[in-house]
Amino acid sequence: MSDLTGAWSLVRFILRRERIRLSVWVAVLALVPVATANAFIGLYPTEASREALAATVASSPALTSLLGPLYSSSIGGLTVWRAGTIGAFLLALMAVLTMIRHTREEEETGRRELLGSTVLGRHAQLAAALTVTIGAGALLGLVLTVGLVGVGLPLAGAAAFGLGFTGVAVAFAGVGALAAQLTEAASTARGIAVGGAGIAFLLRMAGDSGSEGIAWISWLSPIGWFSRLRPFAGEEWWVLTLWIALGFALTLGAVAIASRRDIGAGAFPPRPGPATAGPGLSSPFGLAWRLHRGSVIGWTAGLGVLGAVYGAAGDSIAGMLEGNPQLAAIFEQMGGEQGLTDTFFSAVVGIIAIISSAYAIRAVLRLRVEEEDLRAEPVLATATPRVRWAWSHLIFGVLGPVLILAVAGALAGATYGVIIGDVAGQVPRVLGAAMVQLPAVWVLTGATMALYGLAPSRVGLSWAVLVVCLILGQLGQILQFPQWSLNLSPFSHIPFFPAENLEALPILILLGIAAALTAAGLVGFRRRDLG
Amino acid sequence: METAISVSSLVKTFGKTRALDGLDLEVATGEVHGFLGPNGAGKTTAIRVLLGLLRQDSGNVSLLGGDPWAEATELHRRLAYVPGDVMLWPNLTGGEVIDLLGRLRGGLNQAKRESLLERFDLDPTKKGRTYSKGNRQKVALVAALSSDVELLILDEPTSGLDPLMESEFRNCIEEDRAAGRTVLLASHILAEVEALCDRVSIVRKGQTVESGTLPELRHLTRTTITAELTEDPASFAATPGIHAFHLSDHRVDFEVDSDRMADVVRSLAPFGVQSLVSHPPTLEELFMRHYSDDETAA
Numbered sequence: 001m002s003d004l005t006g007a008w009s010l011v012r013f014i015l016r017r018e019r020i021r022l023s024v025w026v027a028v029l030a031l032v033p034v035a036t037a038n039a040f041i042g043l044y045p046t047e048a049s050r051e052a053l054a055a056t057v058a059s060s061p062a063l064t065s066l067l068g069p070l071y072s073s074s075i076g077g078l079t080v081w082r083a084g085t086i087g088a089f090l091l092a093l094m095a096v097l098t099m100i101r102h103t104r105e106e107e108e109t110g111r112r113e114l115l116g117s118t119v120l121g122r123h124a125q126l127a128a129a130l131t132v133t134i135g136a137g138a139l140l141g142l143v144l145t146v147g148l149v150g151v152g153l154p155l156a157g158a159a160a161f162g163l164g165f166t167g168v169a170v171a172f173a174g175v176g177a178l179a180a181q182l183t184e185a186a187s188t189a190r191g192i193a194v195g196g197a198g199i200a201f202l203l204r205m206a207g208d209s210g211s212e213g214i215a216w217i218s219w220l221s222p223i224g225w226f227s228r229l230r231p232f233a234g235e236e237w238w239v240l241t242l243w244i245a246l247g248f249a250l251t252l253g254a255v256a257i258a259s260r261r262d263i264g265a266g267a268f269p270p271r272p273g274p275a276t277a278g279p280g281l282s283s284p285f286g287l288a289w290r291l292h293r294g295s296v297i298g299w300t301a302g303l304g305v306l307g308a309v310y311g312a313a314g315d316s317i318a319g320m321l322e323g324n325p326q327l328a329a330i331f332e333q334m335g336g337e338q339g340l341t342d343t344f345f346s347a348v349v350g351i352i353a354i355i356s357s358a359y360a361i362r363a364v365l366r367l368r369v370e371e372e373d374l375r376a377e378p379v380l381a382t383a384t385p386r387v388r389w390a391w392s393h394l395i396f397g398v399l400g401p402v403l404i405l406a407v408a409g410a411l412a413g414a415t416y417g418v419i420i421g422d423v424a425g426q427v428p429r430v431l432g433a434a435m436v437q438l439p440a441v442w443v444l445t446g447a448t449m450a451l452y453g454l455a456p457s458r459v460g461l462s463w464a465v466l467v468v469c470l471i472l473g474q475l476g477q478i479l480q481f482p483q484w485s486l487n488l489s490p491f492s493h494i495p496f497f498p499a500e501n502l503e504a505l506p507i508l509i510l511l512g513i514a515a516a517l518t519a520a521g522l523v524g525f526r527r528r529d530l531g
Numbered sequence: 532m533e534t535a536i537s538v539s540s541l542v543k544t545f546g547k548t549r550a551l552d553g554l555d556l557e558v559a560t561g562e563v564h565g566f567l568g569p570n571g572a573g574k575t576t577a578i579r580v581l582l583g584l585l586r587q588d589s590g591n592v593s594l595l596g597g598d599p600w601a602e603a604t605e606l607h608r609r610l611a612y613v614p615g616d617v618m619l620w621p622n623l624t625g626g627e628v629i630d631l632l633g634r635l636r637g638g639l640n641q642a643k644r645e646s647l648l649e650r651f652d653l654d655p656t657k658k659g660r661t662y663s664k665g666n667r668q669k670v671a672l673v674a675a676l677s678s679d680v681e682l683l684i685l686d687e688p689t690s691g692l693d694p695l696m697e698s699e700f701r702n703c704i705e706e707d708r709a710a711g712r713t714v715l716l717a718s719h720i721l722a723e724v725e726a727l728c729d730r731v732s733i734v735r736k737g738q739t740v741e742s743g744t745l746p747e748l749r750h751l752t753r754t755t756i757t758a759e760l761t762e763d764p765a766s767f768a769a770t771p772g773i774h775a776f777h778l779s780d781h782r783v784d785f786e787v788d789s790d791r792m793a794d795v796v797r798s799l800a801p802f803g804v805q806s807l808v809s810h811p812p813t814l815e816e817l818f819m820r821h822y823s824d825d826e827t828a829a
Binding site for chain 1: 610616618619624627629630636637
């Protein structure tokens with residue numbers, strides 16, 4: 001197996017580089033289902049209350065489409081429904097991103113070449129990335145099994161839940177491995193792989209939408225297989241072989257391509273580009289637009305689809321919540337107190353807002369990437385002032401979320417409006433609700449800029465800030481965190497518009513904080529050494 | 532002599548590392564100035580201070596008559612820079628990068644751009660990620676050389692170029708010198724510096740150890756002399772200013788401090804000189820002397 005020589009040292013090397021990132025992924029993906037199970041135990045103590053909930057879920061295409069089908073009204077079954085499919089999707093993202101980071105990205109930056117000249121087999125890099133990704137999936141499966149048994153759920157179901165997550169990691173490690181072979185650019189490979197995970201999620205969304213005739217579509221989706229494994233509902237263990245077979249087949253395909261191609265090359269040959277720059281490429285902003293446009297369009301399209309889907313679900317959810325006080329309680333914990341549709345949309349725009357904060361952080365972090373990869377230096381050695389260069393990327397962290405939230409909010413309002421026959425009324429309502437989220441998103445933009453300007457080597461902490469906001473917002477109330485800790489998240493201060501009245505003061509304060517953080521970051525950046 | 536760059540007692544520290552420890556550098560307007568030193572001597576750090584990318588801890592720095600930190604933007608219109616490590620945007624073509632950097636600087640000489648692309652045999656339609664190191668370097672060189680600026684700051688610009696391209700690069704610098712441009716050329720390719728530079732500064736451990744024209748620098752060091760004599764030169768060995776004296780039969784080899792040359796030749800004459808060969812120090816010897824000092828000091 002000389003093709004794999006050196007793979008073990010690479011595994012150790014990858015683990016060293018990934019020790020924080022992968023730990024956070026595994027911890028969050030394990031914590032959410034366990035905490036959800038624990039919350040259900042408190043919320044639905046009796047068999048009857050759970051069956052009432054299960055009956056409503058079963059009658060609501062929107063809920064099964066969003067979260068997956070419900071096969072059992074036990075605590076375990078409800079946990080699979082509430083946290084399983086969404087978790088499997090996030091895990092798929094983790095798997096493809098980790099794979100591409102340690103295969104194609106290594107090649108694109110030339111680090112692979114450096115390692116390749118040492119004693120390293122042709123497939124060692126791929127094997128090492130697969131080992132780490134699948135290893136993380138296996139660890140996650142183990143932690144989940146132990147955690148779910150720990151809160152009192154049956155072992156068989158807990159093991160199926162855990163192994164199902166491991167299976168998702170195996171399959172999507174294969175997706176990442178194959179995508180990484182196709183293109184020379186890591187960013188394109190990432191787009192293909194994340195798109196693949198998105199399509200898998202949408203397929204199972206269609207299949208789980210309640211019509212018997214199209215339920216088979218979910219079988220086309222490796223994410224759909226998770227609920228078909230039926231943890232806590234008469235486990236169908238053979239489903240595990242599907243993930244293994246898919247992961248194996250995709251990996252074989254990746255190995256086949258990797259054996260034929262040159263290091264650094266993709267399956268598709270690169271095309272030549274223009275010999276001269278177009279008129280748009282005349283300023284730092286023109287350059288930044290070229291670097292950001294693919295990702296801003298991708299995020300807007302992805303979250304736009306999500307908004308449209310949520311909008312389409314709005315009517316049936318509202319109807320169902322009115323007949324089910326317990327489920328209404330869940331949404332009230334996520335949102336406000338009155339007007340269930342409004343509460344639903346407040347919660348939806350809240351979720352979209354926090355996802356668009358991830359975009360904002362990524363956009364601002366591009367500054368650090370450009371600086372570390374020595375591409376900032378030639379630009380700043382021209383007549384480009386530092387602050388203008390910083391703004392050329394920062395602007396995407398400020399205006400990108402505006403575009404994303406506007407499109408997602410308008411589409412959510414439009415699909416909801418079409419269903420209830422009130423497009424003109426609903427578009428501005430939901431769009432407004434989405435726009436109200438912006439000050440909180442900008443606080444994260446500002447926090448990232450402040451870290452970049454004042455403590456550039458710690459700028460990765462901005463992801464920690466986002467994870468904290470996510471946990472506080474989505475789980476804080478279920479887990480009954482103290483109020484002062486919930487108040488740490490800027491999102492907790494956004495009024496639940498349109499469910500609640502619009503209050504100006506918290507919005508103004510958030511805008512002030514965002515502006516102050518951004519200004520501090522810019523001042524720090526203007527004064528500090530570069531590189 | 533007008534000065535394009537004037538640096539005195541420049542200090543820059545990174546944590547506990549003193550990257551620049553009292554560096555001095557004078558570059559006259561219109562000259563090609565070699566900036567020599569082993570790896571890690573502080574050349575790149577000094578250049579980054581000159582470009583206003585780093586702020587000095589202490590010392591005086593003046594670039595084209597201005598403060599490179601406070602007036603960075605205005606000064607950068609008048610200079611072009613080629614970094615030692617050229618990294619390009621993976622999805623932009625070489626031609627786009629050349630135009631972009633030229634426009635950001637405030638303009639590009641189109642005729643020069645075309646002729647340089649030809650001379651460096653560079654394909655401007657390839658994407659950044661597909662260029663080799665040498666070709667990335669060429670992109671940065673074409674971008675810098677095709678602008679009509681007063682000052683070129685080049686940080687080891689030929690480290691990835693083949694000999695043919697290196698000689699083309701020398702032609703370009705000769706043309707720029709003729710056009711009256713000032714060039715600061717950081718390098719450790721001695722032949723290049725010897726061929727191109729009017730004056731040279733040698734840095735070591737963040738300090739300037741030598742500065743001047745090549746003849747001046749040679750003057751500061753030892754010349755190697757080999758002579759055949761008719762008389763027994765045993766007593767000659769004690770002459771002041773002589774080093775590394777070797778005697779074999781009637782043949783002597785020794786080194787002379789350049790400032791003692793006249794005295795030494797005078798005192799050698801009585802021994803009946805039959806033949807005399809004298810080698811001035813090459814730049815390499817100059818450099819190696821400081822370099823090996825560096826090693827022994829370390």
